Amino acid sequence: MNYIKHLTGFFEKVSTDYDLNPTHISLYMAIFQLWNQNRFQNPISISRDELMRISKIASTATYHKCIKELQEREYIEYNPSFNPFKGSTLNVLNLDFYTKPIAKKDIKKIKNKAKTQLEFNLVNEQVDKQVNEQAVNKYQTSAKHVPYINNTNSINIANEQIQKNKRKEIKNKEDTEQKEIQKKRYEKKNKIEQSIPPDKNEVIAYFKEKNTPTIEAEKFYNHFESNGWLVGGKTKMKDWKAAIRNWILNSQNFSKQATQSFSGTNKPQPQHLQTSIHKNYGEPL
Incomplete structure (x- = not known):
């Protein structure tokens, strides 16, 4: 060895x-x-x-x-x-x-002596490398002998170019991915904005999906149609489905408050006015 x-x-x-x-x-x-x-x-x-x-x-x-x-x-x-x-x-x-270098006459002998597939692959790789180097040397100069330093510089330049191409490919891939992300964000934003105001039938269908009477859908649509689909009268609505969910919650709260005001101690009772029951109408006002 x-x-x-x-x-x-x-x-x-x-x-x-x-x-x-x-x-x-x-x-x-x-x-x-x-x-x-x-x-x-x-x-x-x-x-x-x-x-x-x-x-x-x-x-x-x-x-x-x-x-x-x-x-x-x-x-x-x-x-x-x-x-x-x-x-x-x-x-x-x-x-x-x-x-x-391997002489052409020795290639067949070496292949026959190769004991394993790995050695056979190594021989083939060396033969290919030798052929490529001969082609490069023939292209670079017509002289019989090429200085070793020139061959080394050529390899270094090739390596540098390959690394540069790889970096350029990675950068282009990253730029493409970033553009796709920005495009999806822009499309998502425009989709939300373009859906305002929604179609009235879509509003009614969404109220039905939430098991809410159609009359509430009419109230919701008429209310926001009249104020230009502004939340609180100032901010432009971004998601009408979220606004419907808030509308339903608020309507349920109003219903509970109305029910409580007409039950228990708050219920109006007869003869509880702030006047005396036995009034003397002979007295002056």
Whole structure:
């Protein structure tokens, strides 16, 4: 195992993987350290606490997210153990395919020697990368040799453009969502305002829905039709259904007060006038 070639292949691969961030690289370096201590033998037994300590990852959720994404992108093969008394194991996948160009005559041989589907995918990915780089180099210059620094600058410019496009896409999405929210608010506001004054049949139907006599609907409609649908004679009505509910509550309160005034001690009694019963009409006024 040549760890120099492996690390070179890792950084070649990660330089074009735009979804990875420094946390993924830090975690992979911690895994590489444990792999080094195990003399680069697979599989290795790992400890979540130890990897988090070495990679300086403080969140368990972040750790699991990063290790899952490293596995999806074929950097590692993670075998979790759900037994608290048995540690999880991990295979570090070979990344030497990314360190040197593959000759066309050797592609078929390497594919035949690939033992697993993961290795086969790595070979295909390296071949595609080699073809793309050749096309880029041919487009940039007609010289036989392209300086490495120019190639690096081209990659950096491409990465920067991709990140800029992503930020622009996110901003456009946020602007679109904000416009939709404002549009819905405006439509909701206009819908309420346009429903005033309501149709008389709608008012009667709503009174019936509240089990209130139709005469009350007539009183309500005539009252507010006469004052221009103003609440308290000043404020423009916003919700006529809420006004009907208040009207019903107030009418019930008036009915109770009227009933109480004509019952009990308040009921008018005969011969309780403020005059004497036996009046002498001979006396002067």
